[in-house]
Amino acid sequence: MQLNHRVAVITGGASGIARATCLELGREEVKAIGVVDVSDDVFAACEEGNRTLGRDVLVPFKGDVSSTAFRQSVYAQMVQRFGPVHICVPAAGIVRDALAVKLDETGKAVLYDEHLFRKVIEINLLAPIYWAMEMIGTVAKDRAKRNLGRWEPEEKVQGTIIFIGSISSVGNRGQVSYAATKAGLEGAQATLAKEAIYHGVRCAIIHPGFTDTPMVRAMDPKLVREKILPLTQLRRLLRPEEVADAILFMIRNSAASGALWVDAGWHPPA
Ligand SMILES: NC(=O)c1ccc[n+]([C@@H]2O[C@H](COP(=O)([O-])OP(=O)(O)OC[C@H]3O[C@@H](n4cnc5c(N)ncnc54)[C@H](O)[C@@H]3O)[C@@H](O)[C@H]2O)c1
Numbered sequence: 001m002q003l004n005h006r007v008a009v010i011t012g013g014a015s016g017i018a019r020a021t022c023l024e025l026g027r028e029e030v031k032a033i034g035v036v037d038v039s040d041d042v043f044a045a046c047e048e049g050n051r052t053l054g055r056d057v058l059v060p061f062k063g064d065v066s067s068t069a070f071r072q073s074v075y076a077q078m079v080q081r082f083g084p085v086h087i088c089v090p091a092a093g094i095v096r097d098a099l100a101v102k103l104d105e106t107g108k109a110v111l112y113d114e115h116l117f118r119k120v121i122e123i124n125l126l127a128p129i130y131w132a133m134e135m136i137g138t139v140a141k142d143r144a145k146r147n148l149g150r151w152e153p154e155e156k157v158q159g160t161i162i163f164i165g166s167i168s169s170v171g172n173r174g175q176v177s178y179a180a181t182k183a184g185l186e187g188a189q190a191t192l193a194k195e196a197i198y199h200g201v202r203c204a205i206i207h208p209g210f211t212d213t214p215m216v217r218a219m220d221p222k223l224v225r226e227k228i229l230p231l232t233q234l235r236r237l238l239r240p241e242e243v244a245d246a247i248l249f250m251i252r253n254s255a256a257s258g259a260l261w262v263d264a265g266w267h268p269p270a
Contacts, residue, residue, distance in 0.1 A: 001157040001202070001254050003028040007082045009074065010034070011065050011131055012092030013058075014041040016213030017164065017247075019049075020240035021089055024248045026053040032082040034074055036061045036131075037092065065092045065127040075134045084142040086159040087251060088135035090128035093164065093181075095215060096120050100176040117177045124181035129188045132161040132203065136192070140199045151200035157254045158200030162247050163189050165207040165259065172268040182207075186259065193257060202257065204250050209263030212237040233265030 008025055012018035013035035022035050026049060035046050035058050046058040059078070063070035078085055096116045104110050139159045143151070151158065168175045169182035185205055193203040210216055210228050216237060229235055246262045 001086075001160050001251060003030050003087075003252065006030045006086040007078060007084065008033045008087035008089070009036065009078060009085050009131065009135060010089045010091060011036040011127070012090075013037050014039045014045045016215060017208065017211055017240045017243045018089065018091035019045055020244035021091065021247050022046075022058055023049055023052065024241070024244040025087070025251070026050075026055075026057045028248075030057065030087070032059055032078070033057055034059050034061055034078045034085070036063065036065060036074060038062070038064050065090070065131065066122040068130070071127075071131060071134055075138060079138050084138040085135045086139065088132050088159075088161045089164070089247060089251075090131035090161075091164045092127065093124045093215075094120060095175070095178050097174045097178065098176075099174055112176055117180075120177035120181055121184075124178065125184045125188075128163055128185060129192075132163070132188075132192060135159065135161060136196045136199060136201050139201055143199055150198055155200055157202055159196070159202070160251045160254075161189075161192065161196070161201065161203040162250050163203070163205040165205045167207055167209050167261070167263045167266060168268065169207060170268060189259075202254060204257055205259045206243070206247055206250060207259060207261045207263060208238060208243045208246075209261075209266045210237050211240055211243055213240055228266060231266050231269070232263075236264075238262065238264055 010018050010022050013022045014037035042060045042062050046060040049058045050056050061074045100112050102110050163185045165185050166182040168179045189203050189205040250256045
């Protein structure tokens with residue numbers, strides 16, 4: 001897809017993979033990138049990013065991706081200021097790891113906290129799907145206004161969604177909620193890919209391996225050193241910029257459909 005004058009929305013952009021993606025995309029001739037995050041850091045990240053990029057391309061929005069009103073307001077403001085949104089990378093995500101079932105000292109079976117599970121689903125699964133669908137809506141409305149029906153290849157690709165899955169989507173001990181949401185995104189991606197191409201919008205998913213971001217830095221360093229790094233072919237964590245580079249490749253290259261694994265060769269053990 002040609003990136004010139006395109007408008008993007010990236011969630012989770014105050015940190016890690018999404019922040020690096022904002023910078024990579026900002027280096028292209030895109031018109032504007034709506035950078036969404038629940039953290040106050042989103043303002044400093046955009047200010048610093050704009051300084052690095054030498055132009056005001058990153059537009060910060062602070063709020064929770066699971067709020068419908070917030071999502072609609074971000075899109076309304078982006079469309080009003082810059083026009084329809086063509087690129088969506090709904091990357092905001094959380095981990096809340098615990099065993100699915102464990103026995104307490106009295107022998108009682110303790111199941112993974114149900115409220116926590118719902119929260120992980122809200123943020124990691126429902127939110128990315130709705131942020132993506134909202135973007136498809138902006139393209140669909142714009143094309144309808146121009147009396148365009150079913151998309152034809154001569155029009156060139158009109159939009160791209162890249163979901164952020166994970167190597168954990170194939171199952172990883174201690175990650176029943178996280179893995180379920182990342183696997184769920186596969187189904188959403190496959191379905192939206194089939195539906196959204198009516199409007200000329202592609203949809204794909206990337207599955208990063210362990211990447212050096214605050215999410216992974218919050219893990220036990222011994223676990224990372226002993227259980228993860230030796231089992232990756234690169235024997236190191238991925239850099240957010242490497243994952244961002246792969247995301248940019250997937251946005252640019254319209255032949256890239258389905259899933260890309262950017263995992264440094266690590267796969268969850270039995
Ligand atoms: N780091 C890894 O090893 C790794 C591997 C595979 C997939 N991923 C995925 O990549 C994405 C980015 O992860 P990261 O490692 O860069 O994490 P990160 O913790 O560095 O960044 C996540 C960002 O999302 C924001 N966020 C969290 N909940 C939010 C909410 N409710 N509303 C708005 N913003 C919210 C956080 O404030 C944070 O800035 C996530 O979807 C994660 O699951 C990460």
